[in-house]
Amino acid sequence: MTTPTIELKPSSTPLSDAERAARMVNPGFGRHFTDHMVTIRWTEGRGWHDGQLVPYGPLSLDPATNVLHYAQEIFEGLKAYRQPDDTVAIFRPDQNALRFQRSARRLAMPELPVETFLEACDALVQQDRAWVPAHGGEESLYLRPFMIATEVGLGVKPANEYLFLVIASPAGAYFPGGVKPVSIWLSEDRVRAVPGGMGDAKTGGNYAASLLAQAEAAAKGCDQVCYLDAVEHKWVEELGGMNLYFVYGDKIVTPTLSGSILEGVTRDSLLAVARDLGLESVEARVSIDQWQRDAEDGSLTEVFACGTAAVITPVGTVKRSSAEWKQSGGEPGEVTLRLRRALLDIQRGVTEDRHGWMHSL
Numbered sequence: 001m002t003t004p005t006i007e008l009k010p011s012s013t014p015l016s017d018a019e020r021a022a023r024m025v026n027p028g029f030g031r032h033f034t035d036h037m038v039t040i041r042w043t044e045g046r047g048w049h050d051g052q053l054v055p056y057g058p059l060s061l062d063p064a065t066n067v068l069h070y071a072q073e074i075f076e077g078l079k080a081y082r083q084p085d086d087t088v089a090i091f092r093p094d095q096n097a098l099r100f101q102r103s104a105r106r107l108a109m110p111e112l113p114v115e116t117f118l119e120a121c122d123a124l125v126q127q128d129r130a131w132v133p134a135h136g137g138e139e140s141l142y143l144r145p146f147m148i149a150t151e152v153g154l155g156v157k158p159a160n161e162y163l164f165l166v167i168a169s170p171a172g173a174y175f176p177g178g179v180k181p182v183s184i185w186l187s188e189d190r191v192r193a194v195p196g197g198m199g200d201a202k203t204g205g206n207y208a209a210s211l212l213a214q215a216e217a218a219a220k221g222c223d224q225v226c227y228l229d230a231v232e233h234k235w236v237e238e239l240g241g242m243n244l245y246f247v248y249g250d251k252i253v254t255p256t257l258s259g260s261i262l263e264g265v266t267r268d269s270l271l272a273v274a275r276d277l278g279l280e281s282v283e284a285r286v287s288i289d290q291w292q293r294d295a296e297d298g299s300l301t302e303v304f305a306c307g308t309a310a311v312i313t314p315v316g317t318v319k320r321s322s323a324e325w326k327q328s329g330g331e332p333g334e335v336t337l338r339l340r341r342a343l344l345d346i347q348r349g350v351t352e353d354r355h356g357w358m359h360s361l
């Protein structure tokens, strides 16, 4: 397997400093994109080739391109942070590269070597480093690597050609309210993923499958939908695009990976960050009835959502068809905020990176 070295073809017309600065004020999530992108092709018999960093712009695809019909697509999300000395570092990109390989295996796609994934992210961040938000705030540069099947034809089979890309977007809070607690609608009939399916792969289909229930959540006045397992409709799995944590005093609990839950990098990091803070952190099955009971008797002190985009977002209200309750009185909980601060301090380089998570450029 060849490992392409990325050829740089920088844009001759990048945005002016003023135009870029305007897009970086309250950037929101995924609304503006930097000046460049990385593209690498894979062809059967040849492997990975033609790595390029090129001006950001539209793709031209034949209408019969495989991905448009059968959704052979995978993606990742990771963030680069400006450090106190003005250098830039990416949070745990090796973990995203490994998950990208696992997703590729599940979708019958070629695996991109970890070093090529890192090289692609580094090349884009280096080139567009002016787009990395200033140190000090909560903003970062969100990187979106993804891969699509580009073979032209309507046969249902693993494609013989693929395109890997990385694009980047300055990112603020995923939820418009920032750290304000979100409300959750419990979907008791629709499921996100099934055992033996692809719920643990990061593929667009899982997000498409979540949209109807997400719209139902919005119709109930909630910010996010929460899914239960597909077999017993009993065990809490995850939200539409993020994992969940339950706080019991000084113990935090996240649902055990079931095969239909996405293995979040933030989820994994928090198991360790919690221990650093002297908290107990465990993976365990949590049923929806236990959630309601423990919230009502007060033993469940806080609940929060976590993900690369969402960072750590407190859950304030939970609604299901038969009940509604508040978590931590609808306010951000103390443990949630401590974990959030500890994780962000590592990412922003203001505390010791004792796990060696930051990948400096």
Ligand code: COI
Residues within 6 Å of the ligand: 076, 077, 078, 207, 241, 242, 307, 308, 309, 310
């Ligand atoms: C992320 O947190 O990076 C995600 O992929 C969630 C979502 C925005 C799709």
